[in-house]
Amino acid sequence: MQPETELVMFDLDGTLIDSTWIYYEIVRVVMERLELPPVSEAEIRQANRNGTFLWEKLFPTTAFGSRPELKDEAWGIAREIAPKMFERRVKLLDGAAVTIKRLVKSGRRTAIVTSTPAANLPAKLKPLAQALILDDFAEIITADDTAKQNPAPDPLLECCRRLGSDPRRAVYVGDTRIDIRAGKAA
Numbered sequence: 001m002q003p004e005t006e007l008v009m010f011d012l013d014g015t016l017i018d019s020t021w022i023y024y025e026i027v028r029v030v031m032e033r034l035e036l037p038p039v040s041e042a043e044i045r046q047a048n049r050n051g052t053f054l055w056e057k058l059f060p061t062t063a064f065g066s067r068p069e070l071k072d073e074a075w076g077i078a079r080e081i082a083p084k085m086f087e088r089r090v091k092l093l094d095g096a097a098v099t100i101k102r103l104v105k106s107g108r109r110t111a112i113v114t115s116t117p118a119a120n121l122p123a124k125l126k127p128l129a130q131a132l133i134l135d136d137f138a139e140i141i142t143a144d145d146t147a148k149q150n151p152a153p154d155p156l157l158e159c160c161r162r163l164g165s166d167p168r169r170a171v172y173v174g175d176t177r178i179d180i181r182a183g184k185a186a
Helices: 020-033 041-047 061-066 070-089 096-105 118-130 154-163 177-185
Strands: 007-010 109-113 137-141 170-173
Touching: 007 154, 020 041, 020 070, 061 070, 070 118, 096 109, 109 154, 118 137, 137 154, 154 170, 154 177, 170 177
Parallel strands: 007 109, 007 170, 109 137
Antiparallel strands: none
């Protein structure tokens, strides 16, 4: 017999908030500012396939070869523009608030486990606060809380540890294969 779920952990981007398209927009602006050709959404997904974003996969070989600092420039631009984009444009996914309220009402605890660094979190949490569900999360684990990120189980196990929950009585809800792998590993 399976133990009853007492803790439901959620990924943030693509699971609770509609943010994926913002990342595409960030890449579009970065490429434009670097005066590089635009890239497709499929190419962007390919550059992010293993949970680590590899700008160099988007750069034409000739440009990257002649400008080794290009990757640092890309990250600099992304760090500059991302907070404002998220602040203005991120939205809560349909049904997220109702789902969280139902889980809490059923006696289950909820938490967020995200690979977002803590410094970038305020803009992403704004729609949760506006929907009056931010306080329903017993814990928020960020990229800064563990040495390893998804698909390693470390962030999920850290969340369980902090909340005193048995990982066998917890589930992780995410939107990518990496999230599934992390959940199974934990």
